[in-house]
Amino acid sequence: MASVFSVARPLFTNSRVVRTLFGRFGVFLVFACLGDFYYNYLGGTLQTGSWYEAIWTALNIVPIVIVGTWDHEKIENSNVRPLL
Secondary structure (H helix, E strand, O other), X not given: OHHXXXXXXXXXXXXXXXXXXXHHHHHHHHHHHHHHHHHHHHOOOOOOOOOHHHHHHXXXXXXXXXXXXXXXXXXXHOOOOOOO
């Protein structure tokens, strides 16, 4: 539900900052949900140290990168047309 809201929220706003913030985290949440779904329902044979650990680690690092690269002023001053 949160990932659906985070993906839909940027579509209904004219604020560049809100669109960028929710867009970035919405994409992250979609990938996190897909990773959790795969592990819980399809990856029953995954062992510790498998290839899935790299995906899990990347999903933990992505929010840190999103926050670390956030530049409110740069986003506010960019020339982006309204989505709708």
